[in-house]
Amino acid sequence: xxxxxxxxxxxxxxxxxxxxxxxxxxxxxxxxxxxxxxxxxxxxxxxxxxxxxxxxxxxxxxxxxxxxxxxxxxxxxxxxxxxxxxxxxxxxxxxxxxxxxxxxxxxxxxxxxxxxxxxxxxxxxxxxxxxxxxxxxxxxxxxxxxxxxxxxxxxxxxxxxxxxxxxxxxxxxxxxxxxxxxxxxxxxxxxxxxxxxxxxxxxxxxxxxxxxxxxxxxxxxxxxxxxxxxxxxxxxxxxxxxxxxxxxxxxxxxxxxxxxxxxxxxxxxxxxxxxxxxxxxxxxxxxxxxxx
Ligand code: SIN
Ligand code: FE
Numbered sequence: 281x282x283x284x285x286x287x288x289x290x291x292x293x294x295x296x297x298x299x300x301x302x303x304x305x306x307x308x309x310x311x312x313x314x315x316x317x318x319x320x321x322x323x324x325x326x327x328x329x330x331x332x333x334x335x336x337x338x339x340x341x342x343x344x345x346x347x348x349x350x351x352x353x354x355x356x357x358x359x360x361x362x363x364x365x366x367x368x369x370x371x372x373x374x375x376x377x378x379x380x381x382x383x384x385x386x387x388x389x390x391x392x393x394x395x396x397x398x399x400x401x402x403x404x405x406x407x408x409x410x411x412x413x414x415x416x417x418x419x420x421x422x423x424x425x426x427x428x429x430x431x432x433x434x435x436x437x438x439x440x441x442x443x444x445x446x447x448x449x450x451x452x453x454x455x456x457x458x459x460x461x462x463x464x465x466x467x468x469x470x471x472x473x474x475x476x477x478x479x480x481x482x483x484x485x486x487x488x489x490x491x492x493x494x495x496x497x498x499x500x501x502x503x504x505x506x507x508x509x510x511x512x513x514x515x516x517x518x519x520x521x522x523x524x525x526x527x528x529x530x531x532x533x534x535x536x537x538x539x540x541x542x543x544x545x546x547x548x549x550x551x552x553x554x555x556x557x558x559x560x561x562x563x564x565x566x567x568x569x570x571x572x
Contacts, residue, residue, distance in 0.1 A: 283313055283449040283512050283529070290318040292374040293381050302552075304382050304523075308432070309556045311452050313514070313524045313531075320519035321374065321436040321540060327367045331440050331538050333399045335364060342396040345372065368397050368540070375434040375542035378521070389550030390432075393543040401537045402445075409500050413533050416450040416506055418558065419526040420496040425481050425489035428559035428571050430551070431527040432544040437518050439538045444515035450530025451510040454561050456499060461565055464494040488559055488570035492527070499530070506532075527558050 285307035289296070307314050323330070336343060340353030345368045354364055372395040380387050406412045419431050437445045450456065467490035475481045499505060513534075516522055524531070548557045555561075563570050 283311075284315050284514065285312045286315045286317060288318055289316050289378075289382065292319070292378050294378075296382055301382055301384065305385070305552050308383075308523060308525055309551055309553050311525070311528050311556070313449060313522055313529060315516070316521040316523075317517065317519070319378075319436075319521040321371055321438055321521070323367065323438060327363065328440070330364055330367060330397075331399070331438065335360070336399055341400065342398045343368070344394050344396040345369065346394050347392055364397075368395050371395060371397075371436065371540040372542055378434065379432075379523075379544060385552065386432075386544075386546055386550055389547055391545040393545050395543075396541045398539045398541065399537070402533045402535050410497055412500060415500040416448060416509070416511065416530045416532045417496050417500050418453065418456070418492065418528060418530055420489065420492035422493060423481055425483055425485045426492075426527065426545070427483065427486045428488050428548055428557070430525055430546040430548065430557060432523070432546055433526045434521060434523050434542045434544075435516070436521045436540045437516050437536065437538070438540060439518045439536065442518060443536060444517050445536030445539055446534040447514045447516065448511050448532040448534060449514055450532075453528045453530070453558055456509075456530060457495065457558075457561055457565060459505075460495050460498050460502075461491065461562060463498060464491050466490075486571045488562065491562055491566075491570065492558065528556070 287304065304314055335354050335356055337353055337355040343351065343353040343364070345351055345365065351361060351365045351368070354361060356364070372392070376392060379390065402414065409415065439445070467485065467487045472485045472490075476484045548554045548559050551557060559570065
């Protein structure tokens with residue numbers, strides 16, 4: 281099993297031909313992590329001070345920027361916040377540029393979502409196993425149903441001390457789902473409606489979201505699976521960019537500090553091979569639609 285596919289792009293607006301772009305798409309949609317070891321995100325000298333957890337508001341785990349909204353999770357003077365925001369916006373715009381250059385066929389359907397800066401050391405001792413990202417999991421969020429839309433994420437390690445971000449990457453999504461999907465339950469229509477009415481969810485939780493959340497939770501709860509399922513440990517060194525469909529790729533963050541992340545949303549219909557989407561995989565196994 282090789283969960284990684286390396287490319288040597290070394291700038292944020294590479295000129296690449298369509299056959300190379302097809303290779304990147306095949307890797308991503310095939311459930312590999314696309315690794316760009318020579319694509320650093322460079323901080324300006326005056327931004328180096330932001331490599332510290334003192335800028336966190338200590339309430340949120342990450343400092344994040346939503347498109348057309350303010351900075352969340354950070355605290356400091358107005359001037360400092362403006363500069364911090366500028367740094368995160370630059371990562372957002374470079375990531376967008378990268379994706380539009382290497383995956384031009386995605387652009388018409390792609391939506392830019394949140395950008396985050398993660399200033400804390402990866403933490404295993406969290407309040408609940410569900411929130412413990414040192415356990416392998418596919419991404420699925422209780423309050424944020426995707427209704428099948430893909431989560432494409434661009435990461436960059438900016439650690440100044442040579443410290444890698446260490447991940448474990450698990451087995452293919454289909455293999456995990458074959459084992460865990462039979463243990464998940466359907467969703468009662470009233471349950472979904474109620475969660476929307478009570479604003480527990482931002483939009484209606486479909487059966488797809490309900491099943492994905494259960495997969496996320498059950499995989500994290502199964503310590504035998506965590507330890508013994510096929511997996512690969514990966515060190516993402518500082519100066520490395522990596523791209524992944526995090527709803528599909530089982531991942532766990534084991535250690536590291538100072539990372540940027542940009543999320544994009546892509547509907548299943550925007551994929552080159554929609555069959556590879558978690559939605560398609562689960563629908564095929566359950567033999568029915570999971571989003572109506
Ligand atoms: C995650 O998405 O589970 C965490 C990734 C990271 O913080 O490296
Ligand atoms: Fe995750």
